[in-house]
Amino acid sequence: MALILNEEQQMLKTSAKEFLKERAPVEALRKLRDERSETGFDRQMWNEMAEMGWACLTISESYGGLDFGYVGLGQILEETGRTLTASPLISNVLLGTTAINLAASNTQKEALLPIIAEGKMLVTLALDESTRHNPIQINTTASKEGDSYVLNGKKVMVLDGHVTDKFVVAAKTENGVSLFLVDAKSDGISIQRVIMMDSRNSATVQFENVKISASSLLGEEGQGAATIEKILDIARIGLSAEMVGSMTEAFERTVAYLKERKQFGVPIGSFQALQHRAAQMFCEIELCKSLVLKSLQAIDANEENLPILASMTKAKVSETLQLVSNEGVQMFGGIGMTDDEEIGFFLKRARVAQQTFGDANYHIDRFAKLSGY
Amino acid sequence: MALILNEEQQMLKTSAKEFLKERAPVEALRKLRDERSETGFDRQMWNEMAEMGWACLTISESYGGLDFGYVGLGQILEETGRTLTASPLISNVLLGTTAINLAASNTQKEALLPIIAEGKMLVTLALDESTRHNPIQINTTASKEGDSYVLNGKKVMVLDGHVTDKFVVAAKTENGVSLFLVDAKSDGISIQRVIMMDSRNSATVQFENVKISASSLLGEEGQGAATIEKILDIARIGLSAEMVGSMTEAFERTVAYLKERKQFGVPIGSFQALQHRAAQMFCEIELCKSLVLKSLQAIDANEENLPILASMTKAKVSETLQLVSNEGVQMFGGIGMTDDEEIGFFLKRARVAQQTFGDANYHIDRFAKLSGY
Amino acid sequence: MTTTTEMPTPIETFRMEVRNWLEANCPTSMRQPIKSEKDLYWGGRNGTFANEDQKAWFEAMYEKGWIVPHWPKEYGGGGLGKEENKIVLQEMARLGCRKPITSFGIWMLGPALLKFGSEEQKRHYLPEITAGKIRWCQGYSEPNAGSDLASLATSAVDMGDHYVVNGQKVWTSYADNADWIFCLVRTNKEAKHGGISFLLIDMATQGVSTSPIKLISGKSPFCETFFDNVKVPKENLVGELNRGWTIAKYLLTHEREMIGGIGETDVKKPLHQVAIESLGTENGTLNDPILRPDIARWSIDKMAYDITIKRTMDEVKAGQSLGAASSFFKYYGTELNKAKYELMLAMGGYNGAAWEGEEFNYGQLARQFCRTKGNSIEGGTSEVQLNIVAKRILGLPSK
């Protein structure tokens, strides 16, 4: 498949760019932060996004979606990376919706997807339990009691956890790991919001004897592990698309600053040491763009090598974003250290995004394992 | 202890520098190579070195040595690193003599050291058996038969193996690993010289039913493993001293070339990208010098943390020499690629020295293990 | 080794005296490690002591003359020789005594005045510093003069009996709490380096105002300081007119060495210990196989760097000296510290990415991480240090 966007995808990207520039520039994130917004994102903006169909790009037409695919979603994510827009796109579209697409029964889909497609229900994934991404280590239990399950455990880094309507919870059942759809208002759930370095939402969610009906099971009991990996691989690629947007924007701002800022009577961009570092970043960013596009296409084509592509992509993109965000602050110099200048927002988002769904170290290790060494 | 040379050590260094500049510049190595010298080093020069006491710096006065210590030896090695001088200093002084110092009985010392001290006997270590340095993996066996042992096995990367008089051979005995002093002319030994990338000597040595007397045992039977590690740690540090000499010389030549070579009407050393790379190399080299001096002092002071110092030093020095030798060739440009220009000799020596006694990867791993992680 | 009883040398006697005096006069609470800003006493017109012990300790040291033991007595110091001064500092370190006062006057202005100030200036300003009466801040950088410090534009115009100062300084640490500021000002627009002078300005003068700077790590001691037609008496000039650059360079070298050593104190635990505790080991091997070599390489570099500092100091003692060593140390030390916090963040995982909440120590790690990014910018950027190494140590040519 040609590694280019088709016309529709290109149009979607362009319209996303225009919308975000208008409605959600970096300044909007600063405002949410400084006003200590309770939702952590702009509800009204999310409604507008949903009206444009962004909530249902990956939902099939039979459930009220656009069936546009992940390459399309990736373009929007990339643009939100440029503007550092906080929205439920990661938690609800990449994680929640993907989980339902992959694991839910037709009945469940019929009940949920049309509402999600309209942006009127938020679903997120409650998976990690330790300090670092480790989807295999699940101690949360779901014990069968008659027709119900009883959930017990604690989840961390639940994205948008304090504003979500439903959780997809990974828990141990008798025969393996299972996924459950759990209402956020259920008795026994306590949610503690955690504001991250990038001013975005996460939450620690405690499940204490939360009783849920057997119909909450997503997919077959004990068969959740493979689904979780697939959800995560898709989310890793989608998040990488966002990160490529961030690195591109941070890099372009840095290059512009190099041309503008004068020291010793000349633009600092005329210093060869900075030129070479900029040129090297350019190369790395190009590689990242290729990996993301290739991986997004692989999701849509349902390719078998998705795990290896996802790890390659998340690893390379994480390391490059680390480099680019560091170089951005360094090249902006003293002004880059101030909260007034926006480049620091990219640094902060970079570090949270790096950790989310596994950092470069995690994925280099996984890549090597998947490659047999 | 102050991290500086005392006056005697400084004098030794200065005289070594002068001698080597005169008798063994890089040109001498080229000559040995082009004439396909059978010994691989200059015998006459070795005699002169021995006359100056270089063979007996680490031999105690009671056995006819100077008891000057490893800091002193390190200075000579550093200077031979600058001139890329091929000599038995590594094989015979660092390995062979150290082995005898550490493991031999008084009787054995009395018989061997005075001759070695005069430079009239060469002893080297026959240890490694696999492609990469791995002192734990020893399959060579020494089976006791009455009053004798019978050696069987194959050793690789035996430095100066084809010209040595004796081998210190590591072999498995009933109760562990033991060291034996074996005459190179013994029946059953076949030696194949291997000329390395740096034009220096190594050899593959095959032991086939080599019968040796029980008195050839160095140290106690089965207690060789600890001795081997100690010999190696000393050799790693000594070799690192040589490598620091090579990196310093390669770097100084590169900086000189940067000042001299003109492109686009200016010296290429005025290009900031090259300036920063040179400055970064300078910093790394300074770190290497400190590690080597600290480690050499630790040998003489018989410090307990020698293993960790040796691994730190060999790891850092290997990586820095790789960097400096690569940058040397790159900054010399096309001329650096030609055999006529000497910078390439540093590249080649660098890679062999990196592999010898464990490369950076080996020692980073060992350092981490010794540090408990 | 001898077994005969020897008389203590005078220097040994002095050491014992110092030790006894400190034991007797330094309150126990003043021997605890610094925990927060509050534990520091800065002095100044509005300076207050946090508690009685802090006050008692400062006053005892001031009486003794040991606020700055090696400054001459006539300038408010203790008049001690180099060797004795070292002993006081060593014994304070041994007991863990806090500094009686934290002061840019002692650390930065003092050395400049001692070297370049007039006798009158020394007698006037230095005793005020050791008495903790006046708190100083530094006014070097400007918005359009970062690495190119000498392009500064804040002007001091000669009005006969005084100067009139106009302009703006940035990165003036604690300017909002300082009484006086020592500034680089432009006294000649025709010459670049040769048109800069070193001026002392009372911040209570009309026309001086400050505004705090928020950093990416959050609140900071940095301020912007504005000068709007500020009258400054001519006797406040230090050194010769238009020769301020010499003083600036002298002080920058001081500062560079201080910043190079940054991060020494904040996390005492060796990095690999943090790694072992936060990631755990299996069969003696760290649980993150990819991070492991990074941690090992960093640790080797850090130890090698520390050994190199020791070697350089030993060389200086032995009369050898590496030219622009402070640039090398500043560059390498700050880059190491930045790399350390990248590793700390990677080990911290989600905890290191959190910004608020008691559970996450109020985002302490993330904030420290953000703050380290400034290490390679303040006190001369890494790029400037590399330029200096290339030119002054390696002798590489300019274009």
Place this chain on the structure above:
Amino acid sequence: MTTTTEMPTPIETFRMEVRNWLEANCPTSMRQPIKSEKDLYWGGRNGTFANEDQKAWFEAMYEKGWIVPHWPKEYGGGGLGKEENKIVLQEMARLGCRKPITSFGIWMLGPALLKFGSEEQKRHYLPEITAGKIRWCQGYSEPNAGSDLASLATSAVDMGDHYVVNGQKVWTSYADNADWIFCLVRTNKEAKHGGISFLLIDMATQGVSTSPIKLISGKSPFCETFFDNVKVPKENLVGELNRGWTIAKYLLTHEREMIGGIGETDVKKPLHQVAIESLGTENGTLNDPILRPDIARWSIDKMAYDITIKRTMDEVKAGQSLGAASSFFKYYGTELNKAKYELMLAMGGYNGAAWEGEEFNYGQLARQFCRTKGNSIEGGTSEVQLNIVAKRILGLPSK
């Protein structure tokens, strides 16, 4: 998908014809991968075929006009269109057919002549190239003009009806076996870029001599070529006088793309496969825990690089285009290849460090390793490529 039988399109018919012709005319031995220099036929006055199959294959292709399928027939080509040319190359690749001739004339001089040569020059030189009669070499670099190629000094002085050439070229690959050389020469000393011309010189002319260059990797095809009062007819000038730099730039871009792709063919096995085989695994993990992340990072970069080349080609097809992409690819590709051989050497251990002996494959790995160091120098250094990326793609200013 349809189930009706469709007529093959003309292009499908052509593909089948090509396939059938190649099957019938390419000897089996000419479908084996190249193993050594001997397997290449270079043509030229002294060119000899290594065997009958090589000769038969060249002659069949020459008869067919497919030595260069897309050159016009009047210049010795096959006169095929772009699409048809691609099909011939694809079908040759599918069958694994060797190139019938290896020729700088086809790869480098040809494109230059087609774009800049006179009609007479095209009719004269191009058919000689496809017929394998004349072997060409390239004369660009000079000892004092490396990255600064335009500072070349080899002069061609106008003597009325001819030029007299004096000077020295380096890195003239295979000059000792070539018949003619295409050279950049200085025809005006006053202008730098605007004083260079593109000249064709018969190496049999009096005053031309060559001397081989030995590299750090051993013997090489490179030579130095000397011109001592060499008379060159005026009609050997290609393009306008003093406009040779335009032709040079055009050809350098070609060359850069070729070198960027270096290392594609020499070690076919993926690097991690080499690692698994040479180091072994334990519980599915490579036996060198420190090298493992390096190999993984390299492999990711390599795949990402290959995907990027594909993406760029797709973009070009779609009418988008990245400006100085060839510089980026040349830089990154050659750095990757150097890094690969560092890793190969680390994995090879003592075997990779040996230089001689059958047991060590005659030091093949060490020699290849040494040779890769030239990748980032020849065809424009990495530094030059980064300059180009910085200036042409990023638009960063010159001083």
